[in-house]
Amino acid sequence: xxxxxxxxxxxxxxxxxxxxxxxxxxxxxxxxxxxxxxxxxxxxxxxxxxxxxxxxxxxxxxxxxxxxxxxxxxxxxxxxxxxxxxxxxxxxxxxxxxxxxxxxxxxxxxxxxxxxxxxxxxxxxxxxxxxxxxxxxxxxxxxxxxxxxxxxxxxxxxxxxxxxxxxxxxxxxxxxxxxxxxxxxxxxxxxxxxxxxxxxxxxxxxxxxxxxxxxxxxxxxxxxxxxxxxxxxxxxxxxxxxxxxxx
Numbered sequence: 001x002x003x004x005x006x007x008x009x010x011x012x013x014x015x016x017x018x019x020x021x022x023x024x025x026x027x028x029x030x031x032x033x034x035x036x037x038x039x040x041x042x043x044x045x046x047x048x049x050x051x052x053x054x055x056x057x058x059x060x061x062x063x064x065x066x067x068x069x070x071x072x073x074x075x076x077x078x079x080x081x082x083x084x085x086x087x088x089x090x091x092x093x094x095x096x097x098x099x100x101x102x103x104x105x106x107x108x109x110x111x112x113x114x115x116x117x118x119x120x121x122x123x124x125x126x127x128x129x130x131x132x133x134x135x136x137x138x139x140x141x142x143x144x145x146x147x148x149x150x151x152x153x154x155x156x157x158x159x160x161x162x163x164x165x166x167x168x169x170x171x172x173x174x175x176x177x178x179x180x181x182x183x184x185x186x187x188x189x190x191x192x193x194x195x196x197x198x199x200x201x202x203x204x205x206x207x208x209x210x211x212x213x214x215x216x217x218x219x220x221x222x223x224x225x226x227x228x229x230x231x232x233x234x235x236x237x238x239x240x241x242x243x244x245x246x247x
Contacts, residue, residue, distance in 0.1 A: 019247075021073040021097075026244035031164045032182040034067050035196055036203060043109035046198035048120055050127065055119040057168070057178045058090075058126070059198035061229065062119060064164050064180060065092040066104050068236040074102040082111050086118045092236055095243040139170035139226050142214045148224070152191050152208050155227060159184040163233060167225040169215075177220060 034040050042063055049055040066089050078100025079085065088096045101107040108115055143151075158165050159181055169177040182203070183194035190209040197204055206215055214222040 021071055021075070022247055025071040025095075026240075026247060030162065031064075031067055032159075032162060035063070035164060035180065035182045036194070038201065039103040039105045040067055041105060041196060041201075042115070042198075043105045043201075044112050044116070045201060048116055049123050050120075054198075055116075055123050056198045057176075058119045058122045060166060060178045060180050060196070061092075061232070062090060062115070062122075063104070063196065063198070064166060064233070065089050065236060067164070068092070068233075068240050069095050070104060070107075071095060071097045072102050072104070072107065073097055073099050076100060078110070081114075082107075083114055083118070086111070086115055090118055090122055092232065092239070094239060139168070139176070139224060141170050141172040141222050141224055143224050145211045145213055148208070148212055148214065149210055151225065151227075155181060155193075155225070156184050156186070156191055158227070165227055166229040166233070167227050169220065169223045169225050171220050171223045175220075177223070179225075181225075 028034050042059065046054040046056045046059050069092060070089055076097075076099030082098075085096055085098060088094060098107055101110070155165060155167075165181040167179055167181060169179060171177060178198070180196040181193055182196055185192045187207070187209075190207065190212070193206045193208065195204055195206060208215070214224050216222050
């Protein structure tokens with residue numbers, strides 16, 4: 001009888017912990033604040049991909065997906081093969097429990113190669129099937145001061161609403177990078193942007209001042225950001241809200 005009671009107690013404890021994990025997940029409603037912490041970002045930077053040119057677009061989107069939809073539950077044993085879970089995060093259509101880990105950083109450090117394979121597969125699907133590589137040819141790496149200011153004003157409006165804004169960065173030529181804008185602040189003559197760039201482990205700050213035609217980076221050169229994947233974030237928000245409202 002004591003053994004039965006112990007088992008029941010243990011099961012109740014595990015169930016309670018799972019509920020705590022879900023409640024903690026749902027309480028972290030500020031995605032911008034969440035992404036500002038290194039533990040909530042991938043442990044590895046952009047690399048690999050077609051022609052070894054990286055998978056920055058998909059690295060950024062996966063990071064955003066995981067922050068909206070991944071529930072980490074360290075009380076459960078980790079899966080031997082996490083590929084199915086990683087693919088669910090990539091698709092971004094449901095909340096996914098990640099057993100055995102407490103954060104995205106920890107999970108991705110252990111399963112870096114598995115995640116990288118999914119990112120590269122995603123790149124191939126978008127490039128070969130969906131022709132998304134063409135998007136990198138559309139924009140300009142420098143625009144008029146009026147155009148740039150208008151872009152920044154629109155971006156500020158979105159970020160002020162709590163959005164994690166995905167942007168493609170049109171670099172001179174046919175290259176296009178990507179980042180996530182997680183915060184903005186007004187300055188006397190423009191804005192400061194806090195971004196998550198997949199080429200770096202830490203966040204970075206960029207400054208826009210009225211009259212600027214582009215941003216500039218020592219390695220990228222001049223570039224202009226183009227906001228995209230807005231419907232994707234709306235879906236992520238809706239999926240998360242439906243899950244949390246059902247608890």
